[in-house]
Amino acid sequence: MSTIDKKSEKINEIILITECEDGTPHIAPFGIRERDGLILIAPFRPSTSLDNLLSGRRATVNATDDVRVFAGALTGRRNWLVEDRVGALILQSTLSYQSLKLEKVEDDVQRPKLYFSKLKEEMLKPFQGFNRAQAAVVELSVLVSRLHMLSIEKITSEMEYLSITIKKTASDNELEAWSWLVEAVENHRTQLLGNNIA
Ligand SMILES: Cc1cc2nc3c(=O)[nH]c(=O)nc-3n(C[C@H](O)[C@H](O)[C@H](O)COP(=O)(O)O)c2cc1C
Missing domain, CATH: 2.30.110.10 (Electron Transport, Fmn-binding Protein; Chain A)
Structure with a gap:
């Protein structure tokens, strides 16, 4: 360990x-x-x-x-x-x-x-307890804030792992947030592919 x-x-x-x-x-x-x-x-x-x-x-x-x-x-x-x-x-x-x-x-x-x-x-409001999907969205947000510093392979594998938690524990807010981040990663991937072709 x-x-x-x-x-x-x-x-x-x-x-x-x-x-x-x-x-x-x-x-x-x-x-x-x-x-x-x-x-x-x-x-x-x-x-x-x-x-x-x-x-x-x-x-x-x-x-x-x-x-x-x-x-x-x-x-x-x-x-x-x-x-x-x-x-x-x-x-x-x-x-x-x-x-x-x-x-x-x-x-x-x-x-x-x-x-x-x-x-x-x-x-102002009570803390409702930890929600794993919320933690997963925060993690992917950090990765998206570092898109240009990390390899697309690392981001993809982390995103796949985090998506398991999203599927199990997300409500509508987390699903919406997740979709925005996935779109940002996919746009970045397309941009990288375009740069490689050009
Ligand atoms: C969970 C989380 C924590 C962050 N913490 C920091 C931080 O401590 N310092 C930093 O410079 N950016 C941090 N970032 C990235 C900034 O939020 C992002 O770069 C933001 O656009 C700041 O730039 P701005 O002040 O020009 O808006 C974090 C992002 C996330 C998702």
Whole structure:
């Protein structure tokens, strides 16, 4: 059995809503950690979320189990209703949120680290328990966010494995999110084939 040689640090996959210069909300999935009582977000450059976070405008961490928001952000579907709740930017599906205040930046040319304190935290809906299809959609979303870094063979084999869970445990939301991601992978595959023929 293999052991994992890693100093473990829990990462939670959330939806970050930041505010653009013109006031429109920007929705993007991020993995966040807690370090020394602060929330750490590390966006790769270039990133609209990073620009918005550095500007000091409003930013809110949304914990949601609507995985369509994750898949949608990666496939050009970011048009979700965002409510302004006393300064916090909230999705309709959000279970809990934290509005953020930028405290510290560790700059880096590739991936700066931004540390935030919580301005406000609120629980809105109960956590219903783990759903494996939701986890599968989040996993495929991560792969789709790295389409140009991974081989199509790796993506295809992971997608086949994850699809078993989708077939067993998905409801309509997960099926819809899954279909958007599969379409993105297939478009990428077609593009690769076209490049090889040309
Ligand atoms: C579950 C999940 C976690 C992610 N976490 C990160 C992250 O920690 N840092 C990052 O730069 N991108 C992350 N991504 C990819 C970004 O969401 C994606 O690149 C997004 O478009 C950010 O760019 P933007 O701020 O310009 O919208 C993640 C994607 C998914 C699906």
